[in-house]
Structure formats: C-alpha cells, structure tokens
Amino acid sequence: MSSSTSLDAIDRRILRELVKDGRITNAQLAEHVGLSPSPCWQRTRRLEDEGYILGYTARLDRDRLGVSETVLIEVTMDRHDDAVLETFGRQMAEMREVIEVWLVTGEYDYIIKVAVNGTRGYEEFLRNRLYRVPGIRHSRSSFALRCLKEGGVPIPD
Template sequence: MKLDKFDREILRVMQRDATVSMAELSQYVGLSHTPCWRRVKRMEADGVIRQKVTLLDSKKLNLGVSVFIYVTLKNHDGDSLVDFEKAVQEIVEIVECHTTSGEKDYLLKVIVESIEEYEQLLKNKLTHLPLVDHLSSTFALKQVKNTTELPIKNI
C-alpha cells in the first residue's frame, strides 16, 4: 500500500493517541473530516492500522521486573519450532517472542512482579518448553526508552 504525506501524518498522530477524535485528527493533518475518516477506514481495511489499544504502566501494576531470555533449541525441524512457538503463546508472562539469527534461536521478553516470581516461572514453565536446550536470562536494570511508535518517515 502506498502512503502519502497525509496518511503518514494520520498514523503519527494516532500512534501517539488512539483516542483522538476524528475532528481533532482532521485538524492536525490538514484535511476535512470526511477525507480523513476515509483514509483511516482504508488503512484499517488494508491492515496498516491493526487495532487501537490502551497502554498500561507496568510499574504501577507492580510488574517492574523485565527479563530478556535467549533460547536455544535442541533441534530445528519444522515441528519443533511450531511446538515451541505454540507453547510460548500459553505463558502470559512472555510478552514478546522473536526468532533470531545467529547462535540463539529465540529472544523472549518476560514481565513479572519480582525476581522470585521469575525464578518460579523459570523452574515451572520456561525450562519445560518443548525442546529447549539452553536458556540465558538477562535482567533489565533500567528502561532508557520505551515507545510503541513506529518510525514513520516522510515521503
């Protein structure tokens, strides 16, 4: 899908505040209400805008421990990868899972309340994921940057 400057500006504004009204959005981007609404609907239909969400503050919810875990699997056949990826979906504390290049197969991001909770998660669930050969955990000490905004460039 080709995006013009108005589409890109709509996306920039909506990334910052998905609750912005159509009237406000049209003012921000310099379009009248109806063309702005049509563009938003088109980008939703095309899947550029997947969903609108509410972002939560993990610290205020007492979920202040972030752990990054590199995972190495015992083998890499198609069924093994599918089984691992399916099992990861079932663990709510895993908030991100990425396949990676290089020596490690996956990178997981886990958010928990405490180190003790992570220890229990590790013992009871993570080490039992299908075909896991090795897990390497790193605790985040401080979050320096946190954005949900994609870097939408100008045309």
Template sequence: MDRIDRKILRTVQDDGKLTNLQLAEKINLSPTATAERLKRLTRDGFILGYQAMLSPEKLDLGMLVYVEVKLDRTTPDVFDEFARAIRKADEVMECHMVAGGFDYLIKARVQGMETYRAFLSDVILSLPGIRETHTYAVMEEIKNTDKLPV
C-alpha cells in the same frame, strides 16, 4: 500512501483516542476526508488496532527480563510445539525466532526475581526442546516505544 496518510499515521500513533474531528483538525483536513483515509489505512492493514498502554509498576510487574533460548533440535515439529507453548505464557510479551547463537529471544514481565525463578522453571524450562537459556534482567529502561518511524 502520501504525506497526508503519513501524517494521519503519526498522529494516531501518538494518540489513538482522538475523535475523527480532533484528528481532522490536527492534520488540517475535512472530517469526511479524514474518516475516509483512516478507514482505508485500516482496511489496507497500515493500522492494526488500538490499545491502552498500562503501567507495569502499578500492576506489580516491574521486572523486565530477556531470555535467550537454545533448542536441542531445530526441526519443524520442535519449532511448532515451542511456538504453541510460548503463546500460552501470559508473562511473555514478545518472542522472536532469531538468527545467530541462539534460537529464540523472549521478552517477559514479572513481579520480581522470585517470580522470575518460578517462571523460568515452570514455564520456560518446561517448554519442549529446551537445551539452554541465558537471562538478562533489565536494570534500567532507556527507551521503550512501539511507535514506528512514519
């Protein structure tokens, strides 16, 4: 990976809808060389895909919550069952197994507090092995990005 590859990654991360010609112009490279590099970066797994960013507010999903989850047992079968179940929950945007005072950190989007209460009881607390949860409702998003420093 050289400086041109990094420039390509920064540029497509900023605007994934650029045509190859537009990208080539932005990075000052020929369209053919740009297409070859982009193809290689994708093939080598640096570029995982492209997606549109949607407005949670316009889709009536304005409430962002983080939920700490502690399990009653930390055995492979409980971890596997929890992971399978959480992948099916549409409200869950991210779920990470973490080290520290709890087992999982969940990021979810819901309509509002009433919807969150239903989500907590119907989805989270119905998951296998749940011992305890702590919820943090986001009052203001200060920074929200998926961009990686390249």
C-alpha cells in the same frame, strides 16, 4: 497490502498522530493533520482496510499490575524440526508473562521478552513455565535496568 510508497504525507501524519494517541477523536485528528473530519475519517478507514493500521490497544502500567521487571531471555533449541518449533511457539503464545518472542539469527534461536514481579517472579516463571517447554537446550537471561525507548513503528518520510 500496499507498499509504503503509496502513502502520501497526510497518510503518514495520520499514522504518526494515531501512534501518539490511538484514542484521539476524528475531529482532533483531522485538525492535527490539516483535513476536514469526513476526508480524515475516510483516510483512516482506508489505512485500516489496507492493513497499515492493525488495531488499537491500551498501554498499561506494569508497576501497578505488579509485573514491573522486564527480562530478556536468549534461548537455544536442541532441535529445529517443525514439531518442536511449533510446540515452542504455541507454548510461548500461551504464557501470560511473555510479551514478545523473536526468532533471531546468531548464537541463539529466540529472544523472549517477559514481564515478571522481581527475581522471585522470574524464578517462578523459569521453574513453572520456561523450563517445562520441551526442546530448549540452553537459555541466558538479562534483567532490563531501564527502558530508554519503547514501542512504535518508524513511519517512512
């Protein structure tokens, strides 16, 4: 993959527009970034081919889906051998409630972001999912009260 220094100003405008609206038509995108449709389409395809654009996704309304609560869980593992870490990673990937998992530095080994249906949904997640994962020594949870900013990737100037 090319470094971000190979992106010109138009490439960066294309990326910013697609972050705002991944379903924008090529004609609208071209107009927003100051190109005609054909070169805009070619640039977008190049950005995909070079790996700057990894894919397109839909943002879903978690309230409507009944999983409006976000919980951040800090996890410490009892061991750090390859088998335990591989099992942990695989099981996290299989859990539908798990939105993100980050390996981190500091007091805890991982931070897990989950979406659940209130405190009962969280208790069910803990009892039926997280506490059954081998190798977890300790966890600490925080319910998110409100998200101030979500998603996106900073696109360098």
